[in-house]
Amino acid sequence: MSKSTDQSYDFATADFNSVYRGGELLGDAGITRAPWDIGEAQPGVIEFERRGRIRGAVLDAGCGLGDNCIFLASRGYRVTAVDAASAAIELATERAGGADIEFAVADATSLTGFEDRFDTVLDSALFHTLDADGRRRYAAALHRAARPGAWLDMLCFAAVPGGMPEPLSVKEETVRQVLEEAGWKVTELQQAIYWGVAEVTRDFLARTGTQVETDAQGRTQLPVWSVLAERA
Template sequence: MSSYDFDKADFNAVYEGGDLLRGAAIKSVPWDIGEAQPTVVELERAGRFAGEVLDIGCGPGDNAIFLADLGYRVTAIDAASAAVEQARQRARGRDIEFAIADATLLTGYEDRFDTVLDSALFHTLDAAGRRRYPVALHRATRVGARLNMLCFADVPGGMPAPLAVAESEVRDALIEAGWAISLLAQTEFAGAAAPMRTFFEKAGSHPELDEKGRTRLPVWLVQADRMAK
């Protein structure tokens, strides 16, 4: 795995057919499954969304579209301009606010959101970013806001470090930023298998596939509530 420099991952390039990681041959978006993440659907059915929703690290927009189609007011942001443009095109005709923004700052979004969805953003940040990010979320949300987060889990059969995150790192970062964790459990993230073939071969990883031929990667499912500081 030393051949991959995760600090130089180019999230903008992969949306334009370029390399996400040098040498990994990832030239299409591996988290683009063309529909909302199954766990996001389950979270909505369980009543985990309310009020004004922030989809942070929205990618190609399918989770935001799913929520907007159910009547939620959704703001979807991503640091990659190409991702935001693709999401806008995919969501055409829907009332979703899209923006390019730094998730570790969230300038201009203070005290705004009632629910946050993070579907595979946290683990893409470096160590410093993983500390700043939940603080920024705290500023951008109202007291009692709900956080629903999926991030790669540091467990057997999962993604390699530093993409896989230890449970203690997730827990410490959120608690220190003023989030009360109500659930931290393991579940699965569905991904497109084809773009990751070379990556997994070099990593010596053989993830299971679901009935649709998508990778089943272990992630932490985190549910937390924003506390007043």
């Protein structure tokens, strides 16, 4: 469970280009490798696909190193993957090989040039990295990029015992409010698991006084909200 923190960090200063190139993600937190890089699609994303929650033109917002969009492309979906970090897009393109994926460097809080394009929007751990204003702009941008009736499938760190410290985790009511104000109708919100690389975040978690579960493969088992929504 989470304890009172010994050290706090300004998560808004996270440098994603830096961590993708082996530098520090967050001040002196000691995170010099992407802790979400588990080398395969997140189980929550696989579950979205298994449940039939992927259709038509797909946007992977904040694609990181591309494992989720590569998985979806391998299942025959037409995927556009964007990330604000140019290093992420470079590495994801390499990792994807010849997969038929449209990669682009783009600010997910505006998504200029992507209006009215997508039937499914996937967010695997982007929403919680933004501050309050960024979350509102992001939800509105996704709404503009989506077609009427489009689906949103989202995983974001849950502000619950055993989870990541706030503000990197989000309360259920915040998720609902931000999405619904942007024109998304939340149809399901439940707790799920997000995998991370325990070795990468061990010092950071110790400094923040946070204790999380790990599995036999050395992966953190972090609680997330698994959110299903529909564009009104």
